[in-house]
Structures are given as C-alpha cells and as structure tokens.
Amino acid sequence: MAVLLLAEVNNGELALDATAKAVTASKALGDVTVLAAGASAAAAGEAAAKIDGVAKVLVAEDASLGHRLAESTAALIVSLAGDYEHIVAPATTDAKNVMPRVAALLDVMVISEATDVVDANTFVRPIYAGNAMQTVKSNDAKKVITFRTSTFDAAGEGGSASVETVGAAANPGLSEWVEDKVAESDRPELTSAGVVVSGGRGVGSEEDFALIEKLADKLGAAVGASRAAVDSGYAPNDWQVGQTGKVVAPELYIAVGISGAIQHLAGMKDSKIIVAINKDEEAPIFQVADFGLVADLFAAVPELTDKL
Amino acid sequence: MKVLVPVKRVIDYNVKVRVKADGSGVDLANVKMSMNPFDEIAVEEAIRLKEAGKAEEVVAVSIGVKQAQETLRTALAMGADRAILVVAADDVHTDVEPLAVAKILAKIVEEEAPGLVLCGKQAIDNDMNATGQMLSALLGWSQATFASDVDIDGDTAVVTREVDGGLQTIKVSTPTIITVDLRLNEPRYASLPNIMKAKKKPLDEKTAADYGVDVSPRLEIVKTEEPAERAAGIVVGSVDELVAKLKEAGAV
Numbered sequence: 101m102a103v104l105l106l107a108e109v110n111n112g113e114l115a116l117d118a119t120a121k122a123v124t125a126s127k128a129l130g131d132v133t134v135l136a137a138g139a140s141a142a143a144a145g146e147a148a149a150k151i152d153g154v155a156k157v158l159v160a161e162d163a164s165l166g167h168r169l170a171e172s173t174a175a176l177i178v179s180l181a182g183d184y185e186h187i188v189a190p191a192t193t194d195a196k197n198v199m200p201r202v203a204a205l206l207d208v209m210v211i212s213e214a215t216d217v218v219d220a221n222t223f224v225r226p227i228y229a230g231n232a233m234q235t236v237k238s239n240d241a242k243k244v245i246t247f248r249t250s251t252f253d254a255a256g257e258g259g260s261a262s263v264e265t266v267g268a269a270a271n272p273g274l275s276e277w278v279e280d281k282v283a284e285s286d287r288p289e290l291t292s293a294g295v296v297v298s299g300g301r302g303v304g305s306e307e308d309f310a311l312i313e314k315l316a317d318k319l320g321a322a323v324g325a326s327r328a329a330v331d332s333g334y335a336p337n338d339w340q341v342g343q344t345g346k347v348v349a350p351e352l353y354i355a356v357g358i359s360g361a362i363q364h365l366a367g368m369k370d371s372k373i374i375v376a377i378n379k380d381e382e383a384p385i386f387q388v389a390d391f392g393l394v395a396d397l398f399a400a401v402p403e404l405t406d407k408l
Numbered sequence: 409m410k411v412l413v414p415v416k417r418v419i420d421y422n423v424k425v426r427v428k429a430d431g432s433g434v435d436l437a438n439v440k441m442s443m444n445p446f447d448e449i450a451v452e453e454a455i456r457l458k459e460a461g462k463a464e465e466v467v468a469v470s471i472g473v474k475q476a477q478e479t480l481r482t483a484l485a486m487g488a489d490r491a492i493l494v495v496a497a498d499d500v501h502t503d504v505e506p507l508a509v510a511k512i513l514a515k516i517v518e519e520e521a522p523g524l525v526l527c528g529k530q531a532i533d534n535d536m537n538a539t540g541q542m543l544s545a546l547l548g549w550s551q552a553t554f555a556s557d558v559d560i561d562g563d564t565a566v567v568t569r570e571v572d573g574g575l576q577t578i579k580v581s582t583p584t585i586i587t588v589d590l591r592l593n594e595p596r597y598a599s600l601p602n603i604m605k606a607k608k609k610p611l612d613e614k615t616a617a618d619y620g621v622d623v624s625p626r627l628e629i630v631k632t633e634e635p636a637e638r639a640a641g642i643v644v645g646s647v648d649e650l651v652a653k654l655k656e657a658g659a660v
C-alpha cells in the first residue's frame with residue numbers, strides 16, 4: 101500500500117513543519133511518496149527527501165503549477181493517483197483548496213482535517229467546531245485526506261529518499277495568479293510556534309495591538325487574533341485562530357481580551373497550557389484556561405511583559 | 409448572468425452542541441437551526457451583484473431534509489428570486505455528503521446554466537470545506553475559494569482569497585465557482601415586508617432521485633464522541649502569581 105503526500109511548497113520552498121507533520125500522520129498507511137509541485141520545486145523536493153520516513157520524492161516543475169492554483173495541481177495529482185491508495189496533505193489553505201477537487205475527480209469523498217488514523221480506512225475528525233469527534237470509515241477505493249497538523253508531531257530529519265522528476269498534467273488554464281499579499285515577519289509561524297499570544301476585540305485598536313506583539317516578542321512567540329480583532333482591522337486575516345482560521349496547539353497559548361466563543365476555542369483548546377487575561381470573570385475563555393487572570397489588559401499585559 | 413447559491417440548513421452557530429449518548433451523532437432534535445453563516449454571506453453577495461446590474465437572477469438551492477425550505481425562505485426574504493429544494497434525507501440527523509451534494513448541484517447547473525455559483529467556504533456542522541471545490545471539479549470549471557473580495561467584470565472574476573500566508577488574488581474565467589469567507593460582506597437582515605413577499609416567491613421541490621444521484625454515504629460513521637475535556641484550571645490573583653505559576657509549569 102502506498103501513500104502520495106502533497107508537500108506544502110511556497111514559492112519553491114518546502115514548508116517543512118507542515119509537510120513533516122503530515123508524514124508522521126501517514127506513516128502507518130504505507131510507503132510515503134512526497135510530491136513537490138511548483139513553478140520551481142526541485143529544492144523543496146531535495147528538502148522533503150531528508151524527512152524521516154519518506155520513501156520517495158516526485159518533483160513536478162511547470163509554470164502552470166506555480167502559486168498552487170487548484171485546477172493544475174489537482175490535474176497533476178489525478179494523473180499520478182493510479183499508484184496510490186491514500187492521497188494526503190497537511191490541512192493548509194492550499195491543500196484544502198486542492199484536495200476536495202482531487203477527490204471529486206476520483207469520485208471519492210474527502211476526509212478533511214483528520215486528527216487520528218485508526219486503520220487504513222478509518223479516521224477521526226473534529227466536527228461542529230471541535231465540539232464532537234467523529235470516527236469515519238471510508239468505503240472508497242482511494243482515500244483522499246487532509247491531516248490537521250496541530251495534532252501530529254513533525255517527523256525528524258535524516259532520511260535520504262530518492263528523487264524523481266515527473267511531468268505536469270495538461271494545464272486546464274482556467275485560472276491565473278495575479279498577486280500575493282504576504283506579510284513578512286521575523287516571528288515564528290503561527291501553526292508551528294511553541295508559544296502563541298493572541299489578542300481579541302478587547303484590545304480595542306490596531307495601535308494597541310502593539311501590546312500583544314510586545315508580549316509575543318518577549319516570549320519569542322507567534323501572534324494570533326480572534327475573528328473580531330481581524331474583522332475590526334486590528335490584525336491581519338492570517339492571524340485568525342479558530343474554526344475557520346488556523347488551528348494551533350502550542351505549549352503555551354495566552355488569550356488576551358478574547359471572550360472564548362466556541363469558534364475561537366476550536367482553534368486553540370488543544371494547547372498544552374492556556375492563559376486567559378480578561379476583565380470579565382464570566383468570560384467563557386476561563387473555562388478552558390489553566391491560569392486565568394481577571395484584570396484590565398492595559399495594565400496586566402505591560403506588567404507581564406516586564407516581569408517575564 | 410444567473411447566480412446559483414447553495415445554502416445549507418445547519419445548527420445555529422450559537423447553540424451548544426450535544427453529542428448523543430449512544431454515540432450516533434449530535435443531537436439535532438428540537439435544536440434551533442439556521443442558514444449556514446457562510447451561505448448568508450454568499451446570498452448577500454449574489455443580491456449585491458444583482459443590485460449592481462451584474463446578475464439578472466439569484467437562485468437559492470438547498471439539499472437535505474424537507475425543513476430546509478425554511479432556510480430557502482430566508483434566502484428568498486433576503487432577496488433571492490426563486491428557490492429549489494432537493495429532498496435527499498428524511499431524518500434531520502442525516503447529513504448528505506459534499507460529494508453527493510456536489511453531484512446534485514452539478515445536475516442543477518446543467519439545467520439552470522448559471523454563470524456563477526457562490527458557495528459558503530465551509531458548513532459549520534460537518535466542517536468539510538469541500539462542496540464548492542468538488543462541484544468545480546465535476547463541472548470542469550475554475551474555482552476561487554475562501555473569497556474576501558470579488559470583482560466580476562464580463563467573463564472574468566478577480567477574487568482575493570484568504571490564505572495561510574495572507575491574501576492571494578487570482579483571476580478566473582466564468583462560469584466559475586466561488587466559495588466565500590467571513591470578511592466578504594455583512595449579510596443583511598430580511599425585513600418583515602420582504603419576509604412576507606418571500607412566501608409568494610417560487611420554491612420548486614425535487615428529490616435526489618429526480619436528478620438520478622445516489623446519495624448513499626461513502627464515509628460510514630463509526631461513532632461520534634465528546635472531545636477530551638480539559639482539567640479545570642485556577643484563577644490567579646496577580647501578574648506576579650501568574651508569572652510564578654508559568655515558571656513552576658516550565659512554560660516560560
């Protein structure tokens with residue numbers, strides 16, 4: 101039995117953490133072949149070959165595969181699908197764009213955001229914003245799966261898989277990339293950071309979000325936000341943590357001025373230690389917090405930043 | 409151009425979910441149900457396209473139990489012109505899978521020939537995030553998922569997408585499928601007169617069999633459980649105490 105794993109490749113570079121986590125999730129399913137696709141993908145393929153547990157790497161380079169447009173990437177995966185029983189990827193926005201398309205082209209269901217592998221056909225996934233965990237058994241010949249990265253440890257390095265080149269499928273030419281707006285940051289990436297400091301509507305303004313960022317920088321943490329903070333323009337969209345944002349499970353999660361709606365909890369309640377700072381002692385965030393501090397954030401956060 | 413908007417009837421997002429004791433699923437009997445929040449945004453976007461003269465007709469479609477007519481009436485009250493209900497389940501606990509939904513939608517697209525299908529990015533019950541992409545695959549159309557900005561101009565659409573790294577803008581040719589994200593717009597509330605008017609708007613009722621689509625699930629539900637509970641935490645009295653606790657726990 102064999103697994104084809106779509107690597108997360110951004111502008112030619114391998115997103116090692118997400119890809120290595122998906123490798124861990126796939127190991128029990130069979131030999132793992134990693135597919136690195138992009139306008140340039142050779143370097144990403146070389147990097148993927150070093151992940152422990154990878155048996156083989158396929159590199160597909162073609163202009164049509166740049167920017168991970170769904171139509172061309174899905175066509176490529178389908179052209180390779182014959183050899184594999186499982187076609188998997190880390191549950192990134194790129195993969196969530198591509199994998200359901202692959203599944204429909206193969207006439208199978210997709211299994212989104214799986215958090216556990218029971219056996220080759222059976223997987224656990226959260227539903228209802230993580231308020232229920234469902235075990236599903238697939239009756240399809242091929243299984244198309246995205247794995248929630250926050251629940252798997254990254255596979256180590258030290259592998260030396262062989263690397264082969266494959267051709268792109270015919271480009272359906274249905275969509276075209278225009279531009280990316282990517283915020284450059286020296287902070288750790290949200291989904292792989294060991295510590296995350298998040299701010300909510302309580303922070304009150306974009307300027308005051310600097311308080312959150314200062315605390316994060318003191319801790320070497322990534323910065324997150326609630327939907328309300330993003331909607332209000334205090335923080336960019338890629339900081340949103342939750343049911344429909346990013347799912348994180350760091351060693352330490354500090355929620356500041358966040359009430360703790362279920363949609364937010366869905367993205368962070370598997371964190372090891374949760375700290376909540378909120379002036380409302382009734383806020384639901386305190387129900388999941390290991391350490392709760394009922395305080396005005398404008399006093400507590402600078403003090404905490406100082407004392408750490 | 410005609411715009412098709414698939415809307416799903418789901419548990420209201422404010423309702424506290426209860427897993428049934430027998431592990432068969434989530435209890436949906438006597439629970440408040442609403443339109444999937446993302447689908448309200450899709451309906452709103454379609455109506456705005458009509459108001460801007462870029463669309464002639466907005467057709468809402470729902471697939472599921474008969475009660476989904478209520479969801480369609482909401483779409484009509486917001487401003488959709490007509491609705492199609494496809495009855496594909498009798499028990500409110502049966503969730504029709506995205507693949508089957510996409511197959512039914514593909515048949516409806518063949519009949520209706522819309523220039524645009526506006527889906528939600530994700531249903532907040534099954535959290536699949538799949539139907540729009542699957543429909544696009546079945547039709548061989550372009551797709552633009554997780555849209556936070558949509559600009560339709562003739563036979564192309566420029567769509568800004570919310571992605572992990574920030575924002576991506578792509579250009580797709582129509583007909584196309586767009587799945588909408590939370591920040592695309594703020595859906596309107598239906599006014600009372602519009603709710604009354606909606607009762608007279610056409611709502612066609614069909615079945616999955618009418619479209620020749622087999623809706624039997626590909627994923628068998630083995631069990632549904634409560635997630636692991638977190639151990640109760642403590643409230644600290646001061647920042648100093650918080651720092652001490654974090655040090656004790658080895659977290660800083």
Ligand SMILES: Cc1cc2nc3c(=O)[nH]c(=O)nc-3n(C[C@H](O)[C@H](O)[C@H](O)COP(=O)(O)OP(=O)(O)OC[C@H]3O[C@@H](n4cnc5c(N)ncnc54)[C@H](O)[C@@H]3O)c2cc1C
Binds near residue numbers: 358383
């Ligand atoms: C379909 C759907 C999807 C969603 N997806 C997400 C998602 O992915 N992520 C997400 O986060 N939300 C999501 N939401 C939104 C969610 O329901 C909540 O509205 C949101 O999380 C609230 O954000 P908040 O806690 O920052 O704001 P609020 O609920 O307004 O809470 C602000 C908190 O700040 C506290 N506060 C105010 N001032 C101070 C002060 N000076 N000091 C200390 N505390 C203070 C208040 O006591 C309050 O508890 C979604 C909603 C829907 C319908």
Ligand SMILES: Nc1ncnc2c1ncn2[C@@H]1O[C@H](COP(=O)(O)O)[C@@H](O)[C@H]1O
Binds near residue numbers: 446
């Ligand atoms: N049963 C359904 N009836 C109508 N539309 C649906 C149905 N299921 C899914 N959709 C549409 O597909 C989107 C994504 O749903 P899902 O793939 O289930 O997360 C929803 O926001 C709806 O627009």
